[in-house]
Amino acid sequence: MGGGGKDMANLEELQKKIASVRKAIQSESSGLSDSKTVYELRKSFLDKAGRVGQLMKYMKEVDPSQRAEFGKNVKPDVTVLGDCRLTLKLITERMAKASHKEWIESFKPLDKEEYDKVIDSAIHPADGPLKMGEVVTAVSDAAPQDAVLVNDVGLNQMFSSRYFRYRTPRSIVTSGGLGTMGFCMPAAIGATFGAPERTVLAFMGDGGFQMNIQELGTIMQTQAPVKMILMNNTYLGNVRQWQQMMFNSRYSCTHMMNPDYSKIAAAYGIPYRLVTDRKDLKSAVDEMLKTKGAFLLETAVMDEENVMPMIKPGSPVDKMIFEI
Numbered sequence: 001m002g003g004g005g006k007d008m009a010n011l012e013e014l015q016k017k018i019a020s021v022r023k024a025i026q027s028e029s030s031g032l033s034d035s036k037t038v039y040e041l042r043k044s045f046l047d048k049a050g051r052v053g054q055l056m057k058y059m060k061e062v063d064p065s066q067r068a069e070f071g072k073n074v075k076p077d078v079t080v081l082g083d084c085r086l087t088l089k090l091i092t093e094r095m096a097k098a099s100h101k102e103w104i105e106s107f108k109p110l111d112k113e114e115y116d117k118v119i120d121s122a123i124h125p126a127d128g129p130l131k132m133g134e135v136v137t138a139v140s141d142a143a144p145q146d147a148v149l150v151n152d153v154g155l156n157q158m159f160s161s162r163y164f165r166y167r168t169p170r171s172i173v174t175s176g177g178l179g180t181m182g183f184c185m186p187a188a189i190g191a192t193f194g195a196p197e198r199t200v201l202a203f204m205g206d207g208g209f210q211m212n213i214q215e216l217g218t219i220m221q222t223q224a225p226v227k228m229i230l231m232n233n234t235y236l237g238n239v240r241q242w243q244q245m246m247f248n249s250r251y252s253c254t255h256m257m258n259p260d261y262s263k264i265a266a267a268y269g270i271p272y273r274l275v276t277d278r279k280d281l282k283s284a285v286d287e288m289l290k291t292k293g294a295f296l297l298e299t300a301v302m303d304e305e306n307v308m309p310m311i312k313p314g315s316p317v318d319k320m321i322f323e324i
């Protein structure tokens, strides 16, 4: 009982801490540092299954206590409580059309900076070992317009998502930020069944491929025509990059001893080719795409390549880095 005052003091301290964390989120890592207008649309007013058709019914049941959600993390200038489908329409009708020409122009020097510092050397390296970006670009250039991209997790996922040029909507199958290594093999097999008329390209790293390598058996059995592009850097590359950046290159458990993939492919009766030199890249990609059915293309890529640019944990979006 006598501790009541102490509890109040603790509570006040806690509230102060929460307020300062909120302030930090708002100013630092929210990624909103330079945004003038931000719309946050909540779907709280949809029914549990998210059915749009029943919105009217659910609107009547909107709980006014939802107002407590407003301004929780970022302080808004204007708040609107209502069904997104209806209120958005009412808001856009009232907005004056703007072109934001100057704002859009302001991105051009930034695009150029990114191209000069990162993209050019990633996709057009002049010498040295093969790089993931150029492998992805070579496949992307030669693949049919409606090819489906499936990727695994790690650097291979980021490089293939970043440099594969999509020409058809609904063409990427990825575990995204969920980042489930091993995802690519079964997902790619599924894609060949879901879109049998399209070429399915499966980009993987040496770590993730081995997590579901037994699916080669499914490919053998079902004849699923998956074009597997293994980007072998002999590392759990994504984790190695973080160890380089955060732990002064003290690598732990990230180096990989790989099996002889030519023998693995042969065991499953799957055509295989290894590329170690960039002069052979194009012909190998063409051979993979021309071959009927599944193919395993192993590319021996640079061991310590990093994916850039990146934002360090806790940094705002305008403090991105281009090299470690």
Ligand SMILES: Cc1ncc(C[n+]2csc(CCOP(=O)(O)OP(=O)(O)O)c2C)c(N)n1
Residues within 6 Å of the ligand: 152, 153, 154, 155, 156, 157, 179, 180, 181, 182, 204, 205, 206, 207, 208, 209, 231, 233, 235, 236, 237, 238, 239
């Ligand atoms: C099942 C699972 N285990 C561990 C991780 C953590 N993890 C994320 S990326 C990565 C390394 C991936 O290595 P590799 O498949 O060789 O791809 P690379 O980054 O070298 O392209 C690891 C271990 C994960 N995302 N999923």
Ligand SMILES: [Mg+2]
Residues within 6 Å of the ligand: 205, 206, 207, 231, 232, 233, 234, 235, 236, 237
């Ligand atoms: Mg790897």
